[in-house]
Amino acid sequence: MHETIIILDYGSQYTQLIARRVREAGVYSEIHPCTIPTEEVEAMNPKGLILSGGPCSVYDPEAPQLDGNLLSLTRDDGSPVPVLGICYGLQAMAHLLGGDVEGAERREFGRAQIQFPEGNGASELFDGVPSGSTVWMSHGDHLTALPEGYEIIANTENAPVAAVRNLEDPHYGVQFHPEVVHTDFGRQILENFAYKICGCEGDWTPASFIEERTAALREKVGDRHVILGLSGGVDSSVAAALLHRAIGDQLHCIFVNNGLLRKGEWEQVQKTFRDHFHMDLHAVDATDRFLEVLDEVVDPEEKRVLIGNTFIDVFESQTDEIAEELGHRPTFLAQGTLYPDVIESVSFKGPSATIKTHHNVGGLPEELNFELIEPFRELFKDEVREIGRLLDVPEDIVGRHPFPGPGLAIRILGDVTRERLDLLREADAIFIDELREKDLYDEVWQAFAVLLPVQSVGVMGDERTYENVIAVRAVTSVDGMTADWAHLPHDFLGHVANRIVNEVPGINRAVYDITSKPPATIEWE
Structure with a gap:
């Protein structure tokens, strides 16, 4: 079990950035909706809590509120769990504890310069952060009165209360967003919270993930077999490399040429995974089949549906061939699901409005009857890239730009x-x-x-x-x-x-x- 900082999501567009910044500091973090029961948070034994920003005003009837029991959590040694409220998270803390939060006469969006008032004592949260440095503001409400037992530890020209701390417990709040790149020393602030306030040691690294996940995959799979749809993109390629390291020839990759790949991609993927990694790669050229179903189709959503359905048909056919070779069907289906996909499904705001069907061709039907393996469901894309480099996946694959599952079909407008x-x-x-x-x-x-x-x-x-x-x-x-x-x-x-x-x-x-x-x-x- 890694030391963990839990992030409670109040609907901020920046919540994922908080998790990424904490992980970049070498500390494992997880995002959960702000509605999660307190006892579930306590069971995770967090080293610290971060309360995200959000679009609501705390005094609105429908606004999510903070469970006061979260501020009373203790760790195994009896010490209080440190808390950092960011923007709305700060306001939720203040509102709960008797402070006043009101709509500001002048909303503050953009850069501001932070100052540290004299006489309030040194704050570990801002250790190494120079006065006058830039922070990023994005709020319409502000604190007009502090809760009892709190003091101001930072301000800006427009925000008399830019940061606060509790005089007894390790509870802090900032009105700005340290997680965004526009805050000059935001990374330092979050590192200070993780290390100086939460007491983390930093045991989360891509190398440790590889070792732990390799062992876990070997135990889970045993002597059974796994199939994986290999696209040549970052996620499926690194997943294939990790699984192959763990279970070797028990992994069977299916690579479908839908005729919609980039120049040289059909040849490159086969060379990399068959010749370099020596994987069991089943490559099928189904170009004619895909182009036939796409003939005279111009609507982008119809393109996606047809490509996805055809992919499933080809994938099922290849799975049957693998099963015939093995004498039984593979037990597991591996996918390159990433943490942002998981976060989206549990967000306080709920799944985003559908702008278009997801680019990734997938959605394999349940009747395929596989157990699912998603080795990267706790990881962000940049973490997967780093793991790929450690697994010797070539840079021209691991550093590749995102590519949509429907391929060039949605980069050709029209037929x-x-x-x-x-x-x-x-x-x-x-x-x-x-x-x-x-x-x-x-x-x-x-x-x-x-x-x-x-x-x-x-x-x-x-x-x-x-x-x-x-x-x-x-x-x-x-x-x-x-x-x-x-x-x-x-x-x-x-x-x-x-x-x-x-x-x-x-x-x-x-x-x-x-x-x-x-x-x-x-x-x-």
Whole structure:
């Protein structure tokens, strides 16, 4: 059992960032809804509690409130469990304990400079944080009166109460958001809470995860067999590497070429997992089958459904072949589910509104009758990448940008044909190659090309052309939930456009997407 800091989610858009920052400090953290019973929290024996921000006002009738018993939890040695309230979490603590929380005359969103008043004693929470450093505010309410037994330990020009602490118990609250990158010393603040206040030693590392999970998988699987749908993306690739380390030839990977892969991906995945890792890889080229069902389909949701259903049919067929070879059906199905997917299902706010069907092709039917193995369901993407590097997964896979399960089908707006797929693959490969060549690939979170359903007039070789338009897209992001368009150098974009138009017959114009998320999504479909 790792030392654990529990994060209670009050609906903040930043809750996942809190967990990530704590884990980056080497301390395991878990997110739970703020409605979780206190006795369940107590049973987890946490080293500390963090109360997240949230969109509500504590004085609203429907606002989630803090169970006062959480402030009385003790650890095995009898010491009180430290608590850190962030934004709404601070206000919930103050409201419960008799302090006053009111709507501010001037709401505060954005950067502010934090100051530490003299005479309140040194605060371990801000050890190493200089006065005048930047913090990120995002609130419309503020404290106007402190609960009894609390003192102010920080303020800003607009927030007289920017941070507080209890004079007896290790209970703290901050009005700003230390988890976001805009807070200069936010990482230091959360590390101070974890180490100086909670007394953590930092026993959470990717290497320790590999050893523990390998042993657990061996015990769970025993002499039985596991199948895994390998896409060539980060999650399934690292899951395959971990499972192969644990159970060797008892793992059977199924890699389906749906005809919608990136240039060279069909060959690369087979070379990596069959030749490098020596895995039992069942690679099936079902391009014709997928393109047949996609013929003249232009609606993006219909594309997803057809691709998903066809994938299931092919997957089932390959599973039957594996079962015939083994003389019995594999017991387990492994998937690369990540922690954000789990968090979404238990969030205080509930699952997000469906903007589009999830990019990952999956949803295998229950009648397949497998036991599920999800080795990464407690991990974030960046943790999976680090584990992949430790497992010797090649960097061109483990460092790869996210790629949607429906593949290039949703990066071709309109009808999906072999000809249009070939155009998109070539243009996309040029864009990605140039990003790598100019050391820009790792500077962006995701980059790709989109083939538009329009044609434009051009002049090439003194002749008029009427050909396709390609859009290139690159964004910066932390987790894909929000994203900004990448401000790539103009000279670089001009060079990419010139190469695409000159080297890909059938394209005579390239445009760059400069829309952020929101209001747009990262993908075009």
